[in-house]
Every structure is written in C-alpha cells, then in structure tokens.
Amino acid sequence: xxxxxxxxxxxxxxxxxxxxxxxxxxxxxxxxxxxxxxxxxxxxxxxxxxxxxxxxxxxxxxxxxxxxxxxxxxxxxxxxxxxxxxxxxxxxxxxxxxxxxxxxxxxxxxxxxxxxxxxxxxxxxxxxxxxxxxxxxxxxxxxxxxxxxxxxxxxxxxxxxxxxxxxxxxxxxxxxxxxxxxxxxxxxxxxxxxxxxxxxxxxxxxxxxxxxxxxxxxxxxxxxxxxxxxxxxxxxxxxxxxxxxxxxxxxxxxxxxxxxxxxxxxxxxxxxxxxxxxxxxxxxxxxxxxxxxxxxxxxxxxxxxxxxxxxxxxxxxxxxxxxxxxxxxxxxxxxxxxxxxxxxxxxxxxxxxxxxxxxxxxxxxxxxxxxxxxxxxxxxxxxxxxxxxxxxxxxxxxxxxxxxxxxxxxxxxxxxxxxxxxxxxxxxxxxxxxxxxxxxxxxxxxxxxxxxxxxxxxxxxxxxxxxxxxxxxxxxxxxxxxxxxxxxxxxxxxxxxxxxxxxxxxxxxxxxxxxxxxxxxxxxxxxxxxxxxxxxxxxxxxxxxxxxxxxxxxxxxxxxxxxxxxxxxxxxxxxxxxxxxxxxxxxxxxxxxxxxxxxxxxxxxxxxxxxxxxxxxxxxxxxxxx
Numbered sequence: 001x002x003x004x005x006x007x008x009x010x011x012x013x014x015x016x017x018x019x020x021x022x023x024x025x026x027x028x029x030x031x032x033x034x035x036x037x038x039x040x041x042x043x044x045x046x047x048x049x050x051x052x053x054x055x056x057x058x059x060x061x062x063x064x065x066x067x068x069x070x071x072x073x074x075x076x077x078x079x080x081x082x083x084x085x086x087x088x089x090x091x092x093x094x095x096x097x098x099x100x101x102x103x104x105x106x107x108x109x110x111x112x113x114x115x116x117x118x119x120x121x122x123x124x125x126x127x128x129x130x131x132x133x134x135x136x137x138x139x140x141x142x143x144x145x146x147x148x149x150x151x152x153x154x155x156x157x158x159x160x161x162x163x164x165x166x167x168x169x170x171x172x173x174x175x176x177x178x179x180x181x182x183x184x185x186x187x188x189x190x191x192x193x194x195x196x197x198x199x200x201x202x203x204x205x206x207x208x209x210x211x212x213x214x215x216x217x218x219x220x221x222x223x224x225x226x227x228x229x230x231x232x233x234x235x236x237x238x239x240x241x242x243x244x245x246x247x248x249x250x251x252x253x254x255x256x257x258x259x260x261x262x263x264x265x266x267x268x269x270x271x272x273x274x275x276x277x278x279x280x281x282x283x284x285x286x287x288x289x290x291x292x293x294x295x296x297x298x299x300x301x302x303x304x305x306x307x308x309x310x311x312x313x314x315x316x317x318x319x320x321x322x323x324x325x326x327x328x329x330x331x332x333x334x335x336x337x338x339x340x341x342x343x344x345x346x347x348x349x350x351x352x353x354x355x356x357x358x359x360x361x362x363x364x365x366x367x368x369x370x371x372x373x374x375x376x377x378x379x380x381x382x383x384x385x386x387x388x389x390x391x392x393x394x395x396x397x398x399x400x401x402x403x404x405x406x407x408x409x410x411x412x413x414x415x416x417x418x419x420x421x422x423x424x425x426x427x428x429x430x431x432x433x434x435x436x437x438x439x440x441x442x443x444x445x446x447x448x449x450x451x452x453x454x455x456x457x458x459x460x461x462x463x464x465x466x467x468x469x470x471x472x473x474x475x476x477x478x479x480x481x482x483x484x485x486x487x488x489x490x491x492x493x494x495x496x497x498x499x500x501x502x503x504x505x506x507x508x509x510x511x512x513x514x515x516x517x518x519x520x521x522x523x524x525x526x527x528x529x530x531x532x533x534x535x536x537x538x539x540x541x542x543x544x545x546x547x548x549x550x551x552x553x554x555x556x557x558x559x560x561x562x563x564x565x566x567x568x569x570x571x572x573x574x575x576x577x578x579x580x581x582x583x584x585x586x587x588x589x590x591x592x593x594x595x596x597x598x599x600x601x602x603x604x605x606x607x608x609x610x611x612x613x614x615x616x617x618x619x620x621x622x623x624x625x626x
Contacts, residue, residue, distance in 0.1 A: 022049045024066040030054060031065075076112060076119045076132065085111065086140045088500040095405050095506050096156055098148060105133055107504050114498035151328070153409070158325035160406035167323050167330070167523035168395040174294060174318055174525060175393060182231035182391050184293040186285075187384070188277075189333040190269060191341070192222035193368060195359040197349035198342075216358040221267055223364055226277055227333055227341075228295075231391040233378025236284050238368075239277050242361060243267030255365030256372055258284070266605065271305045278308065282315050292316035296390065298331070299324055299521050301611060306535040312527045319526035329398070332384030337375065344371035408508055584608045600625055 030043040031054070044051045057065050067079050077085070085108065092098055099107065108128035112119040121128045137143060174180070199213035221243045228236040237258035242251055244263045252261045260280045262273055269277075287293040297303055299321035312319055327334045348367045352359060359367070389397025524531065584597075584607045596609035598617040602625035614620050 022047065022053075027054070027057060027066060031058070034058075076117060076121075077108075081111070081115070081117070082136070082139070085136075085500050086143060088504065089143055091501075092504070092506065094401065095408065096148075096151055097507060099504070101133055101145070102127070103504075104136075105129070107500060108132065108136075110503045111498070111500055114503060152325070154325045155328055156405045157409045158323060158406075159329055159403065161400070161403045163323035163326065163522060164330070164398055164403070165395075167320075167326075168389070170320055170523055170525050171390065171393070172395065174320060178292050178294070178318060180292075180294050182385075183234065184287075184291075185231040185296070185385070185391050186228055186236070186281075186293060187230075187296045187332040187390075188226060188228040188236075188281075189298065189327065189331055189338070190224050190226050191333075191338050192224055193342075193345060193364060194220045194222050195349075195361060195364065196220045197346045197359075200343075200346060200350065214353050216353070216360070223361065224267055224269060225368065226269065227337070228281065229333065229337070229376075229381040229384075231382065231385040233381040235376045235381070236281060238372070239273075239280060240365060240368075241267060241269060241273060250362045252365055253362060254369060256369045259365070261365070268302075269300075270302050271308070274302050274305075275308060275311065278311060278315075278317065282317065287316040289314075289316045292318050294318045294320060296320050296322065296332075298322050298327055299523070304526060304535070304538075306532075306539040309527060309532060309535050317527070321523050321526060323523045324521045329402075330388045330390075332381070332388050332390060334384075335387045336380045336384035340380065341371060341375045344375050347371075408506070584611055 026047045027049060030047045030049055033043045033046070034040055034054070040054050041051045043049075044054050063080060064078065067075070085104075088107075089099055089104060105128040106126065109119075109121045109126050111117070112121060112128075119128075121132070137145075195216045196219065197215060199215070202211075202213065204211045223243065224241040226239040226241070228238075237256055237260065239260040239262065240251070240255070242261070242263040243266060245265065247261060247263050252259070255261070260276065262276060264270060264273060281295070285293055293316065295317055297319065303319070303321070308319075311317075322330050329335075345368060348370045349359060352363065352367055356363075385391040389395065597606045598609050598612050598614060598620045599606050600620060600622040602621055605622065607622060609617075612620060612622070
C-alpha cells in the first residue's frame, strides 16, 4: 500500500505482466489474416493477441478498434479526441499563443464537459488532473514544455507572405543580373555586448532561496559589434562601436585581428559609421564593378544615404535589404551565429571574472575575440544562409504555416457583418469565432488544419455549417462576456461536437493603434538606379538642417530647448535633450529650430519626427528598442 496515495495508482507504475502488450499494428495484421480466411484463434496465437480480445475488437467501430488496451481503468478521451487536443496545442504554439500546463488541463475539462464525455476530473477547480497531464505528455512525445522566446508584435506582423515574397523576388533579380557565386554573397548585422554578462546555470545546494553570481556592475550600456560573413564561411573582421566621444587605443587591446574600432555618443551605428564599415569591408573583400559582391543587411535608415549609394555603385557593392522586423527568420547571422556567440561570450566573461575584479570596456575586445574565434566556424555561416533560403536559393523555404501568425493582425470585419457565413471562413473578432466549427461530416478537426489558415483576414481553420448560421447571427448582438463563456457555448451547442478550437480559439486581433508608420518599409535593392532620386531629396533636407545648425553656431546664439519643437509622449515631460550632446537616433544630426522631435518611450532618447516615420509621438519606440 505504500505506493498508493489516497487510493490512486502511482504515476510511475511498473507493469508486472505481459497482458495487453500487443500493438495496433499487430491487431491490424491479425484482422487482415482473418478477413483472408484464417481462423480467429490461429491469428491470435500467431500475433500474441487473445482470441476473446479479437472478438471484442471486431464488434467495435473502425475508430475505436485499434485503441490500445486500457488496463486498470477507462480512458477519458478517444484517440481522435485526444489527437485533436494535441493538434490544437501545437497550432497555438506556432501562432505565438502557446498553452501552459494549467491552461491545457482547463481546456481538457471544458472539452470533456462540452462534449458530454464521462470523466473524473476535478469539478470544483474545473481542471483535469496532473496524472492526466503527465500521461498526455507521455502519449504525445512531440509536445514538450519549453520556455518561449519573447517575440514582439512587430516581428509577428512583419513576417508575412507579401514581404517575404518581395525579398526573394529582389534576390532573384540580382542573382540573375550579376550571377553571384557563394563566396560573393555576404550578410552583415549588428549585435550588442556589455560588461554585465548573463550568468549561466551553476550548481548550488537545494533549498537555497537566492543564488547570486558575480558581475561587474548592475547595468551597463551596450557596445555595438558589426559582424559579417559570406555563404562559404568566410568572416570579415568585426567593427566595434563604443558609447563615448573619443577613441583610445586601449579599447582595441588584444581585440580581433584586423578589426575596426570607433565610437559614437549613443553606441549605435549611424551614416558615418556605416560608411566607415563599408570602406573597411571594401578593403577586405576588394570588390570591383566587373566583379561585384552582394551584401544583405537590414533596412535601418542609417544604411540608406546618397553617399553610401554612390560609394557602393563605384566599388561594385550591391546592397539588398531584408523586410523590416524579419531578422529572426531571415538574417543568416541571427539564425545560427549570434546565439552561440552570446553564449560563448558570457562563458568567457565568467572565466575572466574568476581572476579579475571586474570587466571594463577596455577588456571587451579581448573577451569578445576569444568567443569569436570559438564560434566563427564555416558550418555556422553556411547553415545560416541555408536556413534563410538565401543560398542555395530557396524562394519556397517558408510555407503558408510559417506565415499564419501574421494573419492575426489583419483588418477585421465589423461585428454585425455576418453574411454568407456558411461559405466563408470566420473573419470577425475572436468573440464571434467562439462557435463550433465542423468539418464536412461534423467530425473533429485533425492535424491537417494549416491549409486554410492563410486566406484573407484572420480566419479560423474550419467551415461553419448552415445549421449554425442562425446561432452566430443571434450571438453577434450579445455582450462579449456572454459569447466568451464556455458554459454558454456548451448550452447553445448541446448535442453538437465542440472542437478544441471553439473552446480555445486562436486570437484574431485587429490593429487598434491610431499611430502607424507613414510609409511601410519593405525589402529594396538599395543600389538600384530608381532609388537615387529619393536619396538626393533626402540629402537636400539633411543639408538644409545642417546649414541651420551652422548658422546658429556661427552666431553663438544657441537657443534654449524650448524654442525647438520637441514633442514627448508625456505633456508634463521636462527631460529634454541637450542641444550640444544629443543626436537623432536615426540620422545622427543635432536639433535645429522649428523641427519636431519624438522621444522613444523605452530608452528616452530622441529622433527627428521625419526620421521616425511615425505620425505622432505617442507609443513611439525606436528601432533599437523594438
């Protein structure tokens, strides 16, 4: 009795007999032989299945026949029902709305109640038991409990079929025009390092309430590192950008061989530093107009200027930008290099602190160099280009299933517009979608549910039958809380099969923000001739701002910040940028008279209103914080 707790079977029960150990495949083979004329007893002996078991199975339906024997109790859900739950769990995880164990147990209880399934779940807490959860996870090894990575809404929305298709179209154009070989295809990207490393897991005594680890400071500014590699695994010496006014040779001590060291007030890249890196890149690769190279980079505004355009055209560098906010799926360095690089850098910081009191900015180059040498392998670079579909060229690398999460944020129809509901997928808000969704024969949806998830606007997977159209119309005028109630759904659909997606619908969120970017950025070929006119116009505006700054400085009349139109998301904000020290986050220029400035709500730094692309300072987040 010591293995039993409150009359329940132990979670790790060890079987003592071989009873019921046959598989569904053995049963299927036995039934096939019986249909060919073999006796039930002979087929049972040959495949190790009792005769009585075969006779019972032959009386069952095709759906229930091949379920494994349940020794010691009755299963709650059928194989089809449990597979539906498993498919829905996987689908929600891919849509960035994964369930935690408590939510899954709650969904299982609601699913059993809605479909009148006999169960022994806790009716007071309205949860399935822990034993059911652990057994469910054991029966579905393709599902595991993982810690998700925080992904911003902008990244989810930006990775859509239209943007990715445009990028691969541009990539195909430059491939066809210049016939690039893999050694001439490069990717460049920025990452940040700091003297405050992220501690790795370490051994400690059980029961310890708090476990600390030595770091150099509480908080520190980032140092930007620009890395570059090509499709055959060649790495260009990185460029370091330190957050300071003046450069010193001590910062480059024991750094990577051939690396470039520079500085800026913010520690981020700007147009001038981007030009410095391009010259550094040109000296290392030595491209020519007759033998050009392709550089794939993000579309940050610091990479776009007339001087950069003219330099690249004269030296044979073709610049192709990625779609905005898609680097987590399409940037080769992000896919396979920066993650291991950060881990190796943190480990090197831990080793350094064992023999030193603290890490300073003068030690960063040396520590980074050790991590860079360990991680900068050919395999990682080649794998990154392959994973992004850039080389070898794979325009169909990403499927419709990969673009499904972006459909959550498409514009949705009005609540009261519910016409032709039987012939269309649900394209209204999630509350309207909380209705049963049936297949042709009112059977539960299976794992093949991704085919219809990418139609026009935020659609559910299954079609709504004619018998439920009137119910949807009636519920459209009710309050939101009534429609979301699982009990209300159960009462309305009594006698109908309620799918897991009905009880836990995939959110279909419309964009509610009033302040959107004026011109949505997209993938472009920066060095293409049509872009020259836009760059020249931008250069004229920049020179006009610079003339205003020069005039004010020459007259020695630096006006107070109140005379400069600075806009903040808080009307009472009195923390304005210093005219002499602060620069625009995007273009790097100083404030001038009668210019509107927006302040980032995260890092509190400033940028020209025209440079941000936002219509209002409210909810403005700069590209560095996004």
